[in-house]
Every structure is written in structure tokens, then in C-alpha cells.
Amino acid sequence: xxxxxxxxxxxxVLVPLFSATSSRSWGIGEIGDLVPLSxxxxxxxxxxxxxxxxNEMAPGDDSPYSAITAMxxxxxxxxxxxVDDFAxxxxxxxxxxxxxxxxxxxxxxxxxxxxxxxxLKLPTLRSCAERFFAEExxxxxxxxxxxxxxxxxxxxxxxxxxxxxxxxDRFDGAAWWRWPRPLLERADEALNEAxxxxxxxxxxxxxxxxxxxxxxxGARRECAPxxxxxxxxxxxxxxxxxxxxxxxxxxxxxTVGVPPDAFSDTGQDWGLPVYRWDVFAKEEDAxxxxxxxxxxxxxxxxxxxxxxxxxxxxxxxxxxxxxxFVPAHESQQRAQxxxxxxxxxxxxxxxxxxxxxxxxxxxxxxxKRLGLPGYRVLRWERDWDEDGQPFHDPLxxxxxxxxxxxxxxxxxxxxxxxxxxxxxxxxxxxxxxxKERGLDPSVETCTPAIRDTLLExxxxxxxxxxxxxxxxxFGWRDRINTPATHGHDNWTxxxxxxxxxxxxxxxxxxxxxxxxxWSAR
Numbered sequence: 001x002x003x004x005x006x007x008x009x010x011x012x013v014l015v016p017l018f019s020a021t022s023s024r025s026w027g028i029g030e031i032g033d034l035v036p037l038s039x040x041x042x043x044x045x046x047x048x049x050x051x052x053x054x055n056e057m058a059p060g061d062d063s064p065y066s067a068i069t070a071m072x073x074x075x076x077x078x079x080x081x082x083v084d085d086f087a088x089x090x091x092x093x094x095x096x097x098x099x100x101x102x103x104x105x106x107x108x109x110x111x112x113x114x115x116x117x118x119x120l121k122l123p124t125l126r127s128c129a130e131r132f133f134a135e136e137x138x139x140x141x142x143x144x145x146x147x148x149x150x151x152x153x154x155x156x157x158x159x160x161x162x163x164x165x166x167x168x169d170r171f172d173g174a175a176w177w178r179w180p181r182p183l184l185e186r187a188d189e190a191l192n193e194a195x196x197x198x199x200x201x202x203x204x205x206x207x208x209x210x211x212x213x214x215x216x217x218g219a220r221r222e223c224a225p226x227x228x229x230x231x232x233x234x235x236x237x238x239x240x241x242x243x244x245x246x247x248x249x250x251x252x253x254x255t256v257g258v259p260p261d262a263f264s265d266t267g268q269d270w271g272l273p274v275y276r277w278d279v280f281a282k283e284e285d286a287x288x289x290x291x292x293x294x295x296x297x298x299x300x301x302x303x304x305x306x307x308x309x310x311x312x313x314x315x316x317x318x319x320x321x322x323x324x325f326v327p328a329h330e331s332q333q334r335a336q337x338x339x340x341x342x343x344x345x346x347x348x349x350x351x352x353x354x355x356x357x358x359x360x361x362x363x364x365x366x367x368k369r370l371g372l373p374g375y376r377v378l379r380w381e382r383d384w385d386e387d388g389q390p391f392h393d394p395l396x397x398x399x400x401x402x403x404x405x406x407x408x409x410x411x412x413x414x415x416x417x418x419x420x421x422x423x424x425x426x427x428x429x430x431x432x433x434x435k436e437r438g439l440d441p442s443v444e445t446c447t448p449a450i451r452d453t454l455l456e457x458x459x460x461x462x463x464x465x466x467x468x469x470x471x472x473x474f475g476w477r478d479r480i481n482t483p484a485t486h487g488h489d490n491w492t493x494x495x496x497x498x499x500x501x502x503x504x505x506x507x508x509x510x511x512x513x514x515x516x517x518w519s520a521r
Contacts, residue, residue: 006227006301006350011459011466011519012041012048013473014408016064016480017077018112018491023498024081027106027117031215032079036500038223043503044512045519050229050303050467052408052480058239059173062114062491063481065305066237066272068168070287071157071294073212075125076117083211084143085128088135095124111492129207150210157290158206164241166201167194175239186245216298227300229352229467232291232344234306238273246287249279254315258306259323261358267314267323268484274315277326277336285343292347301350304341307367307374308359311337334362341370352402352465356380368400373465376401378458379416382427391431394461403463405454405472408480413454413472417446433457451475452514459518470495473511 020029020037034049041049055067056074067074080086092100102120106113136144151158164176171179182190195202220228235256236242243250250273257269280288295302304310312325312333327333344351353367355374367374381392397403405413417425425441428434437453455473458466471478481490502508 009464009466010048010227011515012046012050012227012229012468013470014050014404014467015470015495016052016408016491016493017054018052018064019470019480019494020499021107021494022500023107024079024500025107025498026080026103026121027109028076028112028114029494029499030079031073031077031212031219032082033499034219034228035222036502038226040499040502040508040512041226043516045516047225048227048229048465048467049223051231053231053233053305055233055236057114058237059118060115061237062112064231064491065233065235066270067233068164068237068240069161070233070236070240070242070291072161072209072241073216073298075208075212076114076121078121078125078208078212079215080121080124080128082215083125083128085131086124089127089131099124109494111488111494114492125208125211126204128211129204132207133203146214147207147210150213151206154209154213157294158209160245161241162202162205162209163191163195163198164244165205166198169201170198176244177239220298220300227350228298229350230295230299230302232295232302232304234309235270235272235275238271242287243273249276249283249287250274251276251315253319254317256309256313257316257323258314259358267316269316274326275313277313281336281339285340288340288343289347292344292349296347296349299349301352303352303354304344305354306357307337307353307355308357308363310340311363311366312360330360330362334366337363338366338370341367341372345370345372354407356407368398371400373400373402373463375407376403376461376463377407377410378403378405378454379410388423388427391428393431393433394457394463395433397462399462399464401463402465402467403458403461404467404469405458406469408469409483411479412469412477413451414446414475415477417450417454418444431457433460446475448475456518459521473515474507 015037017029017034020033021027022033022036025033038049041047053064053067054073054077055064056069056072057064057066058068081092092103095103099120102116106116106120132143167179167183177184183194238252252273254274255269256272256274258267260267312327314323314325316323325333327336352373355364355367356377364374376394376397378394381397382389383392394403406416411419422441429439429441434453434457439450439453443450455468458468478493479489480493497505497508
């Protein structure tokens with residue numbers, strides 16, 4: 001059994017970075033917005049914020065789980081107002097009128113408008129880079145030295161990524177398998193020629209990653225003692241720098257998905273390439289180790305997305321032949337999963353495991369042996385094979401676990417209560433602590449009193465980690481994502497108030513006081 005380095009009991013909220021906008025951000029939550037958000041969390045007695053992935057997405061793709069890099073931060077999250085080169089160019093006041101008007105529109109939008117944010121931010125960041133390389137780089141300023149150190153220190157992932165991004169721009173966003181064959185196959189001569197021809201574009205992508213990295217580490221220091229927890233996706237998209245750089249280690253005749261579950265009667269096809277786990281094993285899981293290394297550098301801890309996939313990956317052949325799991329046999333699956341989980345744990349990070357969905361018993365037994373905290377979602381913690389399917393008592397949940405009311409893929413706590421039938425609510429209200437409080441299962445509307453009774457139960461659970469979606473803290477109905485669907489409502493939700501205004505909003509102050517009381521108790 002491995003012990004996580006973050007010990008004791010910890011409470012926090014789940015909120016995507018893109019949702020946590022401030023009055024200064026450009027239509028999307030940004031790195032700099034983590035600081036005021038963490039200030040509100042401190043006032044609420046919480047010391048943890050769980051984020052969704054922040055890796056760079058392709059233009060036109062809004063899902064943080066289908067990024068074009070497992071390593072690089074999306075430039076959309078850069079706080080442009082905090083970039084030295086932007087200030088040197090005159091700041092917002094120097095923007096053309098049309099851009100200032102667009103900025104005002106994005107700040108007032110109710111949802112994240114990714115396409116418009118990109119169209120405004122990226123040209124502005126390119127101007128910042130041009131200013132830096134024209135005025136600071138030739139003068140070998142202290143900032144130029146910092147940039148050089150970053151490029152050298154992060155070359156292990158940045159070299160391939162910056163070249164990939166520059167090539168992707170050259171070929172108008174075409175997937176790497178549509179590039180000329182020498183580049184597709186990564187012939188040395190072709191790569192060297194591309195580095196020479198695209199030197200300016202490569203430096204731009206190195207620049208934005210440097211700026212993002214500097215801002216990230218600065219924000220992390222200011223957020224302390226609130227811990228930033230990241231999310232390590234099971235995969236990146238096929239058209240990514242990582243897959244291009246090691247496409248020998250992936251299958252493209254099939255895609256990754258999940259079998260039928262509570263979200264879909266037919267299962268889900270994520271359209272992502274399939275790991276060739278035998279190749280990874282021969283290479284000592286080098287890329288997985290690199291991902292663990294990068295996550296440790298950015299976060300105080302992180303959640304392993306789709307944990308079961310590391311034990312056994314569900315694949316869907318493109319030719320319609322039978323679906324299945326790889327590895328195929330339970331003994332192989334257990335050995336592989338435990339090898340990879342030890343890799344994450346031995347890196348020194350605090351790791352939690354998203355062990356939800358169709359997960360065989362041996363996987364949950366495995367992570368228990370490893371001391372890896374799995375999830376306890378109130379609505380799903382039941383004895384499903386017993387009459388009445390009674391709920392497990394949260395006060396008896398294991399210490400090495402993560403208590404929560406839901407995830408970014410579920411409906412909210414309020415909606416769950418209101419869409420449950422009376423039998424389910426009756427079973428829930430039979431939990432001793434709720435029975436003592438006299439919670440009435442016949443009440444169909446989730447009142448603030450019912451919401452708080454359920455949340456207080458989670459704060460009192462036996463779990464060392466409590467991570468509640470911020471929607472449930474306030475009793476909102478807004479979803480982050482609806483699995484197996486596509487649409488503008490997914491991954492675009494924004495908080496109703498700027499995070500730097502939370503101390504002035506009566507409702508947020510009141511919730512902070514309540515959370516602080518529960519946390520202390």
C-alpha cells in the first residue's frame with residue numbers, strides 16, 4: 001500500500017477553469033482567476049480546487065478531454081492583461097476599437113464562446129511575442145534568459161509540441177496523417193528542414209507556453225494553501241503532438257470508448273486511438289511517466305480520469321468486428337493496471353482515481369490495496385443487489401476515498417433529487433443521519449434546506465477528501481457536460497458572477513460561511 005503525500009482531511013470544490021471568469025478575463029476563466037477563486041475557497045474553509053484538464057485544444061473543439069497535447073497549457077487560459085509584453089504595447093487601451101468592442105461582448109456573454117475568444121486572444125499573444133523577440137531577445141534581458149531556460153528545461157516535450165503546432169498551422173489545421181509523407185513519418189531531414197523554415201512560428205508556440213507556465217506557477221504560489229488539483233485524461237486526440245511523435249505505440253484500426261453504462265445504453269465511442277499496451281510496456285511506459293512528471297510539475301495533486309481504462313481499454317474496431325478489452329484477460333489487466341498506478345503513485349504526487357462507470361470488482365480491490373482513493377458518489381453508493389437497494393451510510397465510507405455529490409458528467413444534486421422517484425428518495429432518507437433529521441422523501445422540490453442537509457452529510461462522511469461541484473454548493477441546475485451528446489451547452493458554462501466579485505455577493509458570502517462551519521465541524 002502506498003500513502004498519498006497529502007494527508008489528513010480536505011474539502012474543496014470542483015470547478016472547470018473555463019467557468020471561473022473574473023472581471024478582467026477575456027470571456028473565459030484564466031490562470032490569473034485562480035487567485036481570487038482560491039481566496040473565496042479559503043474564506044469557505046476549503047483548501048482544494050479540482051479542475052478539469054487545461055491542455056491545449058484544437059480550434060473548433062471545446063472538450064478538455066480531447067486535446068492536441070498532453071503537456072502544453074491552452075493559450076486561451078493565459079491572462080493577457082498580466083503579460084508584460086501586452087502592457088508594453090499599451091494594454092487594452094491600445095487595442096483597436098473593434099477588438100475592444102469584441103472584448104466587452106465576450107466579458108458579458110453568459111457562456112464561453114471559444115471561437116471568438118481564440119480569434120481575439122491568439123493574434124494579441126502573437127503581437128506580444130513579436131514585441132518580445134524584437135526588443136528583449138536581442139538585448140538578452142532577464143526575461144529573455146528566463147525564456148531560454150524554460151525552452152531548454154522543457155525541451156523533452158516542448159520541442160515536438162512547438163514543431164507540431166507550427167506544422168499544423170502551415171497545413172491549415174490538417175491532421176498529421178494528411179501531411180507530406182516525410183513529415184508524417186518524421187524523417188530527420190524533413191523535420192530539420194521544417195524547424196528551419198518555421199523557426200518564427202515555433203518560437204511563438206514556445207513563447208505562449210512559457211508565458212502560460214510562468215503565470216501558472218505564479219498563481220499556484222498565490223493560491224496556497226489552497227491546493228490546485230488537475231485532471232489527467234485517459235487519452236489525447238489522435239491528431240495530437242503526442243500521438244504524432246509516437247504513433248507506433250497506438251492502434252488506428254479501432255477507437256477507444258466505454259461499454260453500455262448509466263450514460264448510454266449502447267456505450268460510447270470517443271473516437272480516440274487505442275493504446276498498444278505491449279509497445280508501452282517494452283518502452284517502460286515512457287510517455288505515461290512523462291505525463292506523470294508534467295502533472296506533478298503543475299499540480300499539488302491530480303485525478304486520474306477513466307481509471308479502469310488503464311487496467312483494461314475498451315476498443316471498438318472500425319471494420320465492425322467484435323468489440324473487446326485489451327488486455328483480454330483479468331490477470332493481465334490487473335498486472336498492467338497496478339504497474340501503471342504504481343508509476344503515478346511513485347512519482348510523489350497526491351493522486352485520486354476516477355473509478356466510476358462499469359468497473360469490475362477486481363479493479364476496486366486493486367486500488368484499495370494500492371491505497372489509491374476512489375470516488376464515493378452519494379447517488380451511486382448503494383447495495384444494488386439487495387431488496388430496496390439501500391444506500392451506504394456516508395459516515396462509514398472508507399477514509400481513503402473521495403466523497404462527492406456528483407461529477408462534471410452528472411446532473412446536479414438538485415436535479416437528481418427532483419428526478420428521482422419516491423422509492424429512491426425513501427431509500428436515501430433511510431440513511432441514519434438523514435432519518436434523524438427527518439428528511440421527507442415525499443417532497444419533490446429540492447429546497448435549500450434539503451440541499452444543505454445532503455451537503456452536510458457529505459462533509460461528515462468518513463472520506464478524507466470531499467470535492468463538491470460548485471453547482472451543488474449553490475443549488476444550481478447548470479450542467480458542465482452531458483455525456484454522449486454534442487452541443488453548445490457542453491463545456492461552456494460560466495459562473496454567474498466574476499470570481500473577483502464573490503466577496504461582495506451576498507449569496508456567495510453566505511455559502512462561504514456555511515461551508516466554513518461544516519469544514520470546521
